[in-house]
Amino acid sequence: MAALQSTVHSNGPNRDKDHYHETGDSIIRVENVLFKIHKFPLTHNSSVFATMFNLPVGIGSVEGLSDDIPIVLEGEKAEDFRAVLKYIYAPPVQLQMERIPISALREIISLVKLSHKYEMDHWKEWGVEVLERMLDDLHSLPVEHLQPLYSLYSLVGDAPARTRVMKQWCEVIETNKLLIVPVLDAASAYDDRDAIAEAYCIQIRRWEKEDANVLNPNSYRADGLAQSHIQRIQAGYMSLSLSWGRFRSEELPYVPGVCTETLARHKEFCVRHSRPKWTQAIVDAEAQYPHVTQMVNRFFHVAQRILSALDAAIRENPFGLHHPQYCLHKVIKGFNSHLQTDTHLLANHFFPK
Incomplete structure (x- = not known):
């Protein structure tokens, strides 16, 4: 939250070249830069700023009326505040999303970040939509923008974008x-x-x-x-x-309700029938993904290879799968579904519960 104080450093702040408006009614200092602005656009768009400007005035000079006693936004960066002012003061034609160039990406990040902090919902939503348009192709984005974007999406709680x-x-x-x-x-x-x-x-x-x-x-x-x-x-x-190592040595598990045979017949027929397909799928997965860190990819490869083979068998046999094939098919489909939902599978190895 911004803090109000009137300390002015001895080296003296500089007036911002773009946003020191002579007709402004409030002077705000961010880092070592003075901004003279009209407070209405801020108070109109932000309940936080509205509260800030309506705080009771103490004894002495009123903050925000002169360069010597400005309102000070502690903990903010001048470039971030400047970005907010740029778009607040921009004419409507310059706010058309298709007109915002990729070169403005860092400004939009600053706008969304401060809009989130100061509850400027309109500008936050506008900025997020601009980012979505800009980031259609992340592959073309310079690497220096990725960390600020990651931090921004973490801040605003957009998990898919992050x-x-x-x-x-x-x-x-x-x-x-x-x-x-x-x-x-x-x-x-x-x-x-x-x-x-x-x-x-x-x-x-x-x-x-x-x-x-x-x-x-x-x-x-x-x-x-x-x-x-x-x-x-x-x-x-x-x-x-x-x-x-445990996975590659496992045999087809017995799942009551999926396999209608007894455990003994499951081991005799289902496991024996599945072993060649299971082994070959694992060998293929290791060849395709040679690093153990690619284990999730290996799991998906094993599941998809076996399911593809069984789906082909279904197409070729109008009478359907015989029981060992059916058992394997149901188990692998369940395994594949589990992979789709276990989003922390890899992290759990480095951060065990």
Whole structure:
């Protein structure tokens, strides 16, 4: 929340070249910049600003009427406040969304951020819609915009947009061999464990490609990672490896109600029939996704390969699947559905419950 105070630093603030309006009725200082503005657009759009300007006046000079005693917005950046004023004062023709260039992206981020904080709902909604139009193709976005966008979507609670930005950010980092530390810092600020896990996996794959032993810190560069991150990476890597090992050695489980046979006949017929398909699907998955950090992709590959084979069998046989095939089909469909809903599958290996 903004604070009202009248301290003026000895070096003296500068008047903003764009928003020091001579006809303005309030002077606001943000960092070392003075803005002279008309308070109505702020109070009209924000209950927070309305309350701020209506606070009781104490004994002495009134704040906001002179450069010497301005209203001070503590904790804000001048560039953010300037962005808000730019669009508040803009004529309607300049607010047409299709006219907002991609070069204005950082300004729109600032606008949405302050609009969220000061409850300027109209401008927040407008800014979010502008961002949606701008970000149709994240692949063309310069990497320096990804962290501010991620933080913004975390702030306003837009989980799908945040996930989309983080996915692109991780792709850029892995493709260009950039350090993962900025991702870890940003994700840690919002306790985004899924994003942290994705960054850890990038680092593991990087070390593996360098023929390093993930469990031996002496075999690789730390790349600026704190010891706590390295320890969690090692623990997660071990968990992933053990989990995949268990998965590839499992046999088709017996699910009463799905398999209508007895447990003994299930083991004799269903398990025996499914083993070749199961084994081949796992081999294919490991070839397609060689890193254990790609375990989720492996799971999906196994499920889709088996389901595709069984669907082909259904098309070829008008009488339907025989029982072992039916049992396998139902179990794999259930497994595939579980994969669709378990959104924290990867993170749980690095942050066990």
